[in-house]
Amino acid sequence: MQKTFSKLVLYTRERRHVGGHTGILGLLLLTAALAVGCTTASAPPTVQAELTAPPAVPARITRDKPATVVVKMEATEKKGRMADGVEYEYWTFNGTVPGPMIRVMQGDTVQLTLKNSATAHAHNIDLHAVTGPGGGAAATNVGPGQEATLRFKALSPGLYVYHCATPPVPDHIANGMYGLILVEPKGGLPKVDREFYVVQGDFYTQGKFGDKGLQAYSREKMQMEAPDYIVFNGSVGSIAGDNTLKAKVGETIRIYFGDGGPNKVSSFHVIGEIFDVVNQEGASESVHNVQTTLVPAGGATMVQFKIEVPGTYILVDHSISRIEKGALGTIVVEGPDAPDIYHKVNGELGATTH
Ligand SMILES: [Cu+2]
Numbered sequence: 001m002q003k004t005f006s007k008l009v010l011y012t013r014e015r016r017h018v019g020g021h022t023g024i025l026g027l028l029l030l031t032a033a034l035a036v037g038c039t040t041a042s043a044p045p046t047v048q049a050e051l052t053a054p055p056a057v058p059a060r061i062t063r064d065k066p067a068t069v070v071v072k073m074e075a076t077e078k079k080g081r082m083a084d085g086v087e088y089e090y091w092t093f094n095g096t097v098p099g100p101m102i103r104v105m106q107g108d109t110v111q112l113t114l115k116n117s118a119t120a121h122a123h124n125i126d127l128h129a130v131t132g133p134g135g136g137a138a139a140t141n142v143g144p145g146q147e148a149t150l151r152f153k154a155l156s157p158g159l160y161v162y163h164c165a166t167p168p169v170p171d172h173i174a175n176g177m178y179g180l181i182l183v184e185p186k187g188g189l190p191k192v193d194r195e196f197y198v199v200q201g202d203f204y205t206q207g208k209f210g211d212k213g214l215q216a217y218s219r220e221k222m223q224m225e226a227p228d229y230i231v232f233n234g235s236v237g238s239i240a241g242d243n244t245l246k247a248k249v250g251e252t253i254r255i256y257f258g259d260g261g262p263n264k265v266s267s268f269h270v271i272g273e274i275f276d277v278v279n280q281e282g283a284s285e286s287v288h289n290v291q292t293t294l295v296p297a298g299g300a301t302m303v304q305f306k307i308e309v310p311g312t313y314i315l316v317d318h319s320i321s322r323i324e325k326g327a328l329g330t331i332v333v334e335g336p337d338a339p340d341i342y343h344k345v346n347g348e349l350g351a352t353t354h
Contacts (some may be wrong), residue, residue, distance in 0.1 A: 002103035016138070031327055044068050044354030046107065048173045055245060057195035057256060058103035061184055066107035073099070075116045075123035075177070077143070078235035082203065082229060083236035083326065085212040090234065091164070092302070093125070097234025098178030098199035098260060099162070104129075106157045106186050114140045115147035124148075128298070129181045131155050132350070138163035157185035159282030159300040161258050170262045174222050176234055178301055183306035185284065192261065192304060193251035198239060199258040200266045200295070200317060200327065202227035209325055225263040230317060231326035239329035247307055249335025252276075254304045255315075261297030267318040268295050268303070270331070272311070277304040292318050309342040310335045 049071040050058040073093050080097075082088040093099025104110055116123050122143045126135035130152045139150045163169075164177035180199060202221040205215035209229060221227065232239055239245050247253055259266045269292040278290045279302040295301050307313070315329035316322075337343075 001078075008080045020074060022346065024166070030264075033171075034266075046070060047291060049102055049104070051094065051102060052166065052197065053094070053096045053100060054098055054156075055196045055198055055239055057101055057197045058182075059072075060188055060191065061103060061105045062188075063105070064187070066105065066109070068109045068111055069104050071102055071110055071112040073112060073114045073125060075114060075118050077118040077120060077175075079214065081235055082205070082215065082231075083210060086205075086210065086236075087214045088203065088205065089175070089214070091121070091172060091177050093162075093164075093177060093179055097176035097178075097201065098197075098258065099177070101179060101197045101256065102162075102181040103155050103184065103186075104181065105184045106154055108154050108183075109151060110154060111149060111151050112136070112140070113147055114142055116142040116144055118144055120144065121172075121176065122166050124163050124166050125150075125162055127162040127181055128160035129154055129156070129158070129183050131215070133164065134165065135162075140143045141166065141168070154183045157183045157284055159183075159256055159258070159279070159302055160300050161300055163260065163298070170222055171219065173260060173262040174202070175202065175217060176260075178258070180256055180258045182256060189302075192254045194247050195254045196239075196245055197256050198232050198315065199260050199261040200230065200232055200264075200268075200331065201234065203229040203231065205229065222262065222343065227264065229326050230264060230322045232315065232329045236326035241330075244312075245329065245331040247331055247333045249307055249310050249333060249338070252306045253331070254302060256300065256302055257295060258300035259295045259297050264319075264322075265297055265315070266295040266327075267292050268301065269293075269316050269318040270303075270305070271314040271316060272309075273305050273307070273313055275303040275305050278302070292343070307331075307333050309333070309338045335343075 046068045080090045124137045124140040126137040130136045136150045140148045164172035204218040205228045277288040282300045313331040317327040
């Protein structure tokens with residue numbers, strides 16, 4: 001564009017002495033060339049979104065200019081494991097609960113296509129990152145076998161819940177149709193060593209907690225707000241035992257933590273850690289040195305902490321009876337001991353006992 005601009009300036013200067021009409025013509029040509037050139041130069045690139053199944057998080061965004069980000073989502077209904085010996089018919093985005101994590105940048109245009117591969121119900125998607133009616137739900141209503149595309153501009157940075165908003169909305173959310181979209185501020189969030197994606201949800205089954213076999217959804221319990229299961233990432237043990245999150249001493253961890261609900265808020269806490277940084281409700285301003293942070297249903301938070309001492313750290317909803325409904329995860333941290341920070345002294349030679 002720069003070369004075209006220079007040539008046209010030259011052309012305009014050379015011709016100006018010939019007469020007013022030629023000069024005006026040159027200026028018009030210049031204006032037209034600038035318009036075309038500027039359109040070409042400012043057209044944002046189109047990129048495919050990296051979508052990750054929980055607890056994985058998409059890579060940091062390294063571009064510094066907005067893009068059109070293409071997101072492909074698929075509504076499905078499929079049987080899955082709720083707990084050992086317990087199955088449940090989940091409704092999902094992309095086959096997981098929560099659905100995939102989406103990561104875009106402030107100023108990006110998101111082009112989201114929702115395909116409905118389910119056989120029985122209509123679905124849609126309402127993203128709290130959308131500025132516009134219904135958060136996109138009306139624009140993405142799709143019956144079985146259909147698909148629809150929504151374009152929206154991510155105006156405000158933050159961590160946002162998305163969910164299905166097809167009536168009856170609580171049924172679609174209670175069956176697992178939610179997830180998180182991160183809108184990074186321009187320039188990105190501060191770099192950390194590890195990032196995890198965890199979303200709490202409450203589930204309502206015909207049987208009690210732990211009753212074996214395929215458990216049907218209980219609409220009555222949902223309406224009474226009396227869940228049998230309150231879990232992280234859709235099932236009991238999804239981030240514990242063999243599925244534990246892992247880290248090393250000295251690393252800084254960020255957890256993108258959401259609450260899909262449909263009903264219960266979370267008193268999110270990591271046993272043995274203090275959150276160094278919390279972006280409450282995903283807000284841009286952060287607070288520091290927090291023990292437990294409240295996460296509303298349909299809300300999310302970012303917590304960050306450095307691990308100094310090895311061992312097992314337990315993620316809980318500190319409405320603590322909920323650990324018996326499944327709200328428990330772990331981070332196993334390996335590395336050298338740090339006795340100056342944490343050291344068991346009771347029973348050792350020289351120990352002081354009271
Ligand atoms: Cu749905």
